[in-house]
Amino acid sequence: MAYTIDRFSAEVTAAIAATGRVPVALIETTTPKPNIPADLAFPAFKAAKELGVAAAQLAADLAAAIVPAKDSLIGVVSAAGPFLNFALQPQHLATAVITEIIALGPRYGHQQEGVGKTIVIDYSAPNIAKRMHVGHIRSTIIGQALVNIFRALGYSVVGDNHLGDWGKQFGVVLASIEREGKPQSSGETALEELEAMYARYANEMKDHSALDDRARHWSLALEHGDSEARALWQWAIDLSMDAAQRNYERLGVTIDHAYGESFYEPMLDGVIQEALASGAAYRDEGGAVVVEELDKNIPTFLLQRSDGGTLYMTRDLATIKFRMDAFNPARIVYVIGEPQSLHLRQLFALVRQMGYTGETELVHVSFGTVFDNKGKPLSTRGGNMVYLEALLDDAVQRALAVVEHKNPELPAAEKQAIAEAVGVGAVVYNDLYQDTRRNITLDWERMLATEGNSATYLQYSVARCRSILRRAADTGSAPGNDPQLFRVLEHPAEQQLLKQLARLPEAIREAGARYAPFVVADWCYTTARDFGVFFEQCPVLKAESVTLRDARLALVAATAQALINGLVLLGIRAPERM
RNA sequence: GACCUCGUAGCUCAGUGGAUUAGAGCGCUUCCCUGCGGAGGAAGAGGUCGCGCGUUCGAAUCGCGCCGAGGUCGCCA
Incomplete structure (x- = not known):
């Protein structure tokens, strides 16, 4: 499956290659910073050095030589100093992204790189x-x-x-x-x-x-x-x-x-024997099985206690x-x-x-x-331990109080379900919104925040999308499904949101490559912000024309779908309303 | 002592070799409801990117050395 964002990238590489000016091996593109009015860039430094020309000259020559095809995702191509900039063609972007999200639904963002592994x-x-x-x-x-x-x-x-x-x-x-x-x-x-x-x-x-x-x-x-x-x-x-x-x-x-450590008990003798036979370990005078000097930075450790008992390490080896x-x-x-x-x-x-x-x-x-909030590690003995069940219960109670205040007219069961999704979502997000390697301080207020970069904000954004779609349905209108319709989505807020939606596959790939769920969390947050801007600037139900309304409805539906797909990966539920 | 992780705005964090303005959120100061959910949006103030030396056309980003925080180092897991 080649996503829009991947096709764009491939087209850019092909367009540069087609000029015959740059060896394919030297074509590396990068995503420009947000303040640069381009969507993909080719920094000409290395290629220019290799070819013995000035980088700015090479970029300018390439810009002049490239003429995108009519149906290409590539829009404006320009040189900015030593950078060759490529912008997405707004109409083709809108058509491609929305149709692929509609077509793939819950699978939008999924891909094949791991098949067979x-x-x-x-x-x-x-x-x-x-x-x-x-x-x-x-x-x-x-x-x-x-x-x-x-x-x-x-x-x-x-x-x-x-x-x-x-x-x-x-x-x-x-x-x-x-x-x-x-x-x-x-x-x-x-x-x-x-x-x-x-x-x-x-x-x-x-x-x-x-x-x-x-x-x-x-x-x-x-x-x-x-x-x-x-x-x-x-x-x-x-x-x-x-x-x-x-x-x-x-x-x-x-x-x-859930095999558990106990599952490996029957295999422990075997791996100890294999470790001894391979010469990786030896039995010392006391009877303990010792592994030493695997590397100069690997301290010695044991595979078996001198009383014959096994260790965590023994079981991990067997595992x-x-x-x-x-x-x-x-x-x-x-x-x-x-x-x-x-x-x-x-x-x-x-x-x-x-x-x-x-x-x-x-x-x-x-x-x-x-x-804890005083900077002390949580421990049972220190008396500051926080247990998971109590933590979740507390988060849900707080969420329930907010729902009661915001939407008192909802059925009690729905309020409870919303509170569960919001409360638990907050706890989950607290562990996923940043790089996992960092130590975290248990800050109750921060964790259960309902503003800014929080699970609640993401859920709220989905609820707003759903609300618009519900109202549209009530008045008999529905998201458009003719790809040609989406060409009207040229407003900067619409284009910004479309580009962000197009990046979900990329975000999931990066999250996998880095073992970093926060990359997906970050994508969700940025998407919610872009939607927030769109929401303020682009009326949907009261758009100037029926065409624009239906196209925007499709964009709203696509946003909800993509955002939900991201949240699903994080294990966060998104209620219909909240 | 050795090794590992981290050090970016008052606080919590993105940015992991590129574009004369280093980005978000919270907090602070202002503003936006005769339009779809204000759990929202806009604007502003706020930064010697821990310190120093180096590599490079170019360093928050790579290397080395310091400093600071957290962690680990044979019979727990």
Whole structure:
């Protein structure tokens, strides 16, 4: 599928090549800054240097030599110093963009680059026996957005929820249950009790080695299939996943698999043996399996404890082997916090050394830590932890209050649904509107803002579009569908909006290439702003002519569609009205 | 000590080699409802792009060195 924006780019390259003045290899075009009145530019510096002429002269010669065909997307071609500028032909732009959005509907922006390739995305990964909190929301939300984006790019995406359901930490959970008894409550309350028990135990464990031994004992019992340990373990998993599932549903998160760390238990011996056999690891005097000097910047780490227990790293190693066998992916993407970047560098270095991954690309999409408004990291012990369910509930309550104020006449059920979409959307957007690598400060007011660069503003823009279309339908008019009609959309605000709509495919590609959902978020925001300007300057229902009205209605419909497509990728719903 | 991430307007962020005005939002100062949703739009004030040296015709952008913030570094995950 060649989108309008791609055809324009291809036509520009072809037009330059057709002059015979510049070798094709030297034709690189760039998107000019917004203040430049052009849509694509050819900076002539390199080519001019290569050809031994002045850049400005080359640009001027090319401008004179290029004559776009009548049906070309290329409009005005001009030289501005050393730059050769190409503008889109306004009428052809309008026709091409609107017809392709109408034709593709929900698939507008989707493409084929990933067809035939598989990507495994590892995300969310909540800890069993704990509530989900703001620390988990980032991986969950960013991961799901990446899943959506790569699917839109045509990849076969396998999402995997790598549950923290194993290891010594779980031994601590079991030991604390042994000591204090199993919580009798249910749901998040039971998880809250488990967390408190865990915290008490872990705290005392630091000074009492007997407690530490007991935790290790339970972790080994679990590994060895002890029935009591397994029964408690399964109970904790069911309890935790029920709670997690409620959060996932609200967030629009669906994860294909949830193998969890425990799934890899039977494979751990095998990978340890392979690591030893390959020479990547050795067993030291104490019995621990050590990997060292993979690279001068990779510190030594362990694959097995001296007591025979396995580690996070052991399970991650087995996980990669399993994923290669099961999915043969082109890439495996880990959506995990920045503090784990060393762990992943170590893991990646080891699997490459062992030859597990071949051509497969291993990627760490890291994200920053969440801090409270005083700049302190969120922690259960610090008493400033924010739990996901409570966060969502609070956001929805606030949204509901606004809906009640703005649109009191709506049915109660619809108001509730709107509040859910707006509240949850705000929380989601807070994690997606900026580069994920940054640390974020939990600023309640900023997060739940309904103005400016916010989810609410994007949803509001869609609602305004829908409102116009509803009113049009009420009076018997409808968006035009004759491509020739759209040629009348020559107003600067219309042209600006059309160009922005044309860029969605490009934005999705870039978001994928950079593992950066914020690129899509940014596109949505810019689109909403361009629509806002159009809305002020170009009356639709009261346009000067029926022709113009119907063409504008089509532009409004196309805007709503494209904006919704972008929001869907982010996991944000857009209510019909709000 | 080593390594990783980040440092752009009062605050939150885009901009990741190109065009004599570095862009948004919030906040601040003004303005726009006899037109489709004011959860909107327009205008203004506000910046030594952490600092220095270098590479280049050209650097917020690339390299090196400092400074500052956050993080990590064999038996947690």
